[in-house]
Amino acid sequence: MKTRIEHDFLGEKEIPANIYYGVQTLRAVENFNITGCSINSCPEMIEALAYVKKAAAQANMELGVIPAEVAKGICAACDEIIAGNLHEQFPVDCIQGGAGTSTNMNANEVIANRALELMGHEKGEYQYCHPNNHVNCSQSTNDAYPTAFRLALYNKLTTLMDAMGYLQKGFAAKGAEFADVLKMGRTQLQDAVPMTLGQEFAAYATTLGEDIIRVREARQLITEINLGATAIGTGINAPADYSRIATTALRNMTGIDFTTSANLVEATWDTGAYVQISGVLKRVAVKLSKICNDLRLLSSGPRTGFNEINLPKMQPGSSIMPGKVNPVIPEVVNQVAYDVIGKDVTVTLAAENGQLELNVMEPVIANALFQGVDMLRRACLVLQDRCVSGITANREHCRALVENSIGIVTALNPIIGYEKSASIAKEALETGGSVYELVLKHNVLSKEKLDEILSPENMMHPRFIRN
Template sequence: MESVSSPRVRRETDLLGAREVPGDAYWGVHTLRAKENFRLAGDSVGSVAGLVPALAAVKQASAEANVALGLLAPEVGDAIVVACEQLRSGQHSDQFPVSLIQGGAGTSTNMNANEVIANLALEHLGHPKGEYQVVSPTDHVNLGQSTNDVYPTALKVAAIAGCSRLSRALEHFCRACEAKASEFDHIVKMGRTQLQDAVPMTLGQEFRSYAVTIREDVERLKEAAAHLHEINLGATAIGTGLNTHPEFSAAVRERLECITGFPVLISPDLVEATQDCGVFVLLSATIKRAAVKLSKISSDLRLLSSGPRAGLNEINLPPRQAGSSIMPGKVNPVIPELVNQVAFEIIGFDVTVSLAAESGQLQLNPFEPIIAACIFRSIDHLSEASITLADYCIAGISANETTLEDHVARSIGIVTALSPYLGYQESGRIAAEALRTGTPVVDLVLEQNLLERDLLELVLKPQSIAAGGYGRMAPLTEHSQRTIGIDE
């Protein structure tokens, strides 16, 4: 690759011919062509959190390994390392303008990195950009590598960092729910199954269950992320290791582990690892699982706060903005609605990842760019949605205690607590009569002399039912045993 420099532009040549590149750009002709070919609006490589530092980590590890193996001059290798360290520190992300979704199985992303690193290295050595006979994007920066091992490895490194970020966001949501659960532990309400009255519980139990279910997904996310630590560096084109040193894989593994700070394992079968996208399918599904749960919780919050006069009106969500351009005073549950929509998006992304992983042929999957786009967008959006739901909704929720008490008092669901004493059939009869006549369950039981008042009050005490009830009840009196036909 030859280059002629000028203050305003420089001329670079690839196999398709010569093109002018902006003189101040660290990227080169390959990136220029990718910019022209892939013009989708949305995320560029440089805008994805952690992806440029991940690419730089892979290139730095490769340069250090090649110097150690005697394949790369120390001066060139050191300059490449300096360039990579700049990228890892967050500099020059604007020099990665290529669309994340691209044809070519990630080649444009790899070449974008190669060109930027080569020109940063040249600058460090005191040479003008484009003087590739000194530091070449392909012969030096990409030495012993292929897009087909660099790109998936960089995606995994970036995804590991993304999973850590998402785990922290989900934990933040869990802590918000736990705080609210402690605040609401004393408030009894009706639990519901299939939108019908079930049995009493506490509002604290409801919110604590949200924390428990999401914390399960934090653990599942950690398990899925563990599979990202297996990489295929040294595989080159299809996994046979063509054009790389036989000791490169071991050397680069050691260097990458040192640079990233997390354990790295070279796949035992590089041919299989180069074509397989199973880890991304697993990761996407795990993220989707958390998104589905957060969406269900958000739907619960919308339902519980519905009204305020013609709905359940059991809780109040903090008002975030006016809800209507025509209905004065209306406030909508905009934060849960946001989370619902993020979940819908992630469910769609997961379908895309599944289709892309299935559609790879033979020794390579060319659709890893769309897999990367879906996974990184899912991580970013779910992280932000979790924090937003915690801070802008959960933390400000208040309970309508009078409404909750009234729901419990009027419900026939409390009759379930009578089953151990009256039996299922008799309890069902009482429930049906209460529903038909509007007479409270307590009154019917007393009128029909089925249980003594003191025992009935103890059995139907909402706090006791919410706590599990039966196992904590006092033994039946002699009169109550005779009433319901229990032999002494």
């Protein structure tokens, strides 16, 4: 295999001649064999880095900091990466020391070497286009990496909201389908008062809609960036007006309304937006898990559980019990939720451990948020496609449970009082009789009045009937 020699201030290394990354990337690959998952597993981050480098090159060219030919070569290389090329040239582990320096240098080296080829030179001929002097010009890892992180996270959150909206529509459709399915509502797993299955599923749609709004609000926090801050927020080594020009270029390229932070020193170390986003992701996870718990309960049985709904049968449920089918889709979404909740702890601790003018823990924050968003997005899609869309209702069973429930005695409270209602409920429980029969037996109310009060359909909306 042909090789080329590259060097940094630590010494020289042989690089395969066909590889676009360079010596600093190779050192990072050797140093950070941690997760087994490289940054090329997150194409949004690689494309975001290319957008940032392209915006920087355009600003540097406009300000006369780098030659136009070099800037154009850099921009052309970035365009290829944005289009999905060369992503395999990003082998650095997602979790790394150095606050993202290895990821930033991976991008600098790949872009420089591809720009060299486009300019008619060989890889490694850095006198014509240098990873640091040209691709990283007017930048530091400490502003380039977090800006790319925010751009990638913004795009990922957008896909999450799309998936949540897809699931929300699925629950809303079931709410409409089950609007006439009478069932018993429950509190503390005990009979409460009647409702419809449609009301139950419509509530799931509503709660997802609320969380889509929360994700959108949190996403807005990361449109404030520190591009131009360079090392610690003072803008050292960047020309005057670079921050404004580069941010404007990034905004124009992405269509996202990025703004420059009012205080670049604070923005360079502050990770509060990530903590808030992580909290919102935890909220989404908790809501999804609650819904999946309900689906598992409502479908439990089929002979000895609630058995009010049927989940699609996805696979055999046991290696020993023939005919058993488990609620595997809600179960896997539960597990996704637990993982996302755990990642919130990781983000919290990493954000808290920022020291002085920089938080060096951003790589683990990025990894936790990227993975959490991806898992929640896939969970929403799987839950809708392989579970919610195929749910059916056991209508007659649901109605029979209502008619045999002690809970309908609640409707008698305004007419006969709590004490007499409780006495009838107690007798019904002890004897196995129905509330309806006992009210007539004791001449508490006439049959006509009782039918009006205990009509299950009349107990699902605000209603007060006086004696």
